[in-house]
Amino acid sequence: MNLEPKQEAPGLAQARRRPVSKPSQRRFNKNNIMSKQEKELTSNFAKLILTARENKGWTQAELGQRMAETVNVIKSAESGKPPADSVIKKFEMILGIRLMVDASSDHQSMIGQSSNSRGMTIGDYLNDLR
Numbered sequence: 441m442n443l444e445p446k447q448e449a450p451g452l453a454q455a456r457r458r459p460v461s462k463p464s465q466r467r468f469n470k471n472n473i474m475s476k477q478e479k480e481l482t483s484n485f486a487k488l489i490l491t492a493r494e495n496k497g498w499t500q501a502e503l504g505q506r507m508a509e510t511v512n513v514i515k516s517a518e519s520g521k522p523p524a525d526s527v528i529k530k531f532e533m534i535l536g537i538r539l540m541v542d543a544s545s546d547h548q549s550m551i552g553q554s555s556n557s558r559g560m561t562i563g564d565y566l567n568d569l570r
Contacts, residue, residue: 479541481540488539493514
């Protein structure tokens with residue numbers, strides 16, 4: 441009746457021996473433009489991609505084939521989901537558009553900030569409402 445115990449899958453033993461990497465040990469891609477915050481994806485990237493593709497007379501499938509990407513990647517980018525940096529570079533190269541622009545320095549700071557200022561808390565906001 442072949443009632444021998446099951447053998448362990450070959451990949452399972454190998455996975456058990458491999459040490460689990462800690463988050464602090466992960467290496468980040470040095471070429472990731474968005475993580476450097478030198479450049480940022482333009483806010484109207486979806487419209488730029490759609491317009492450029494239509495101007496060339498290509499379907500989403502044709503653009504995907506030229507970029508070596510799936511149609512789903514093209515659809516999601518055209519619907520407004522930010523693509524990966526490598527895909528952004530492909531869009532820029534194939535369509536001849538610029539999607540990455542210099543990062544704007546839109547940061548907020550408090551005027552008259554002192555060293556003991558803690559900023560507004562939720563409790564402060566609720567007190568102001570009363």
